[in-house]
Amino acid sequence: MKYCPTCGSTVILQTPEDDTRERHVCSGCKTIHYENPRNVVGTIPVWQDKVLLCKRAIHPRLGYWTLPAGFLEIGESTEDGAKRETLEEAGASVEIGPLFSLLNVTHVEQVHLFYLAKLIEPNYQAGVESLEVELFSEKDIPWNELAFPTVRKTLEWYFQDKKLGRLNETDKIVTHLDDVGYDERIDRKH
């Protein structure tokens, strides 16, 4: 940030009184402009014993597979955002279940949240941000072609919990929590 979004004056990096961090402070109107991490919300869309994945049509990680997910928008809840992204990217209508994973990805200033979700019908189609959309059983998941570590971890937890019978009672599902470091990122081919 170089200019104040409110008045157009230049901003200065300084630590406001009673604050402990440097902020962008406007040299004109004195507004303090805070910057915060953003939420990426998505689903694990399930149909019978399969999970719906999308092959990305956009950068980063174009051509790699992901769970449907995207930035939470102003005015929507995390559940509604996850549902919208599933419809936009995978053309699939889902019923949202419990929060399944929360992963901090601090090096890209993001928090990733994935909800368990049930496909209402086995209908889906690639949206503009997807090249393909497909239902995968565990043995067919393209583990080496997943787009993001948060997706890989969430899928691993999902199939593990399923095996252990931990997904049978919807009101007893425990949210998985983890942080993903810079060194855990999946190497980019693109």
Added chain:
Amino acid sequence: MKYCPTCGSTVILQTPEDDTRERHVCSGCKTIHYENPRNVVGTIPVWQDKVLLCKRAIHPRLGYWTLPAGFLEIGESTEDGAKRETLEEAGASVEIGPLFSLLNVTHVEQVHLFYLAKLIEPNYQAGVESLEVELFSEKDIPWNELAFPTVRKTLEWYFQDKKLGRLNETDKIVTHLDDVGYDERIDRKH
């Protein structure tokens, strides 16, 4: 937003190609400036059968009691943010436990996340944003003087779960999920 934070030109509200929402788009450098909800992270700091609350020294809700919580900062995880806020507002060092509640407060563009936490020692003191900090047992919680509905709901869930023995096994704690509407806000006296 009226001016581009990157180049200082005026911004125009328009829907970019392949997007479904109006964004602030720069008339000069064409950058699309996205706005997203922010995370407020906090703890339920527990010592024996008591919970630590802070009386707010700042607006909004000055003079009302809250769980320690504040905006998640760039570069920190939700757990680290919750821990930092507990230290800043309540002068208390905590060990962070599982995610206990996630509440969407869409009308103020926030997501509130509260973690269970254990005080490491029964030491605490009001930070600059607090007038007082105090340990309360359930019967003494100032229910009519709580600052925010997300705090009230989280405390209600906490004492309910405690009574039901649901907090005994740390690895089986189920995260409470809810949305708080505009009509559920606690009326302001200030």
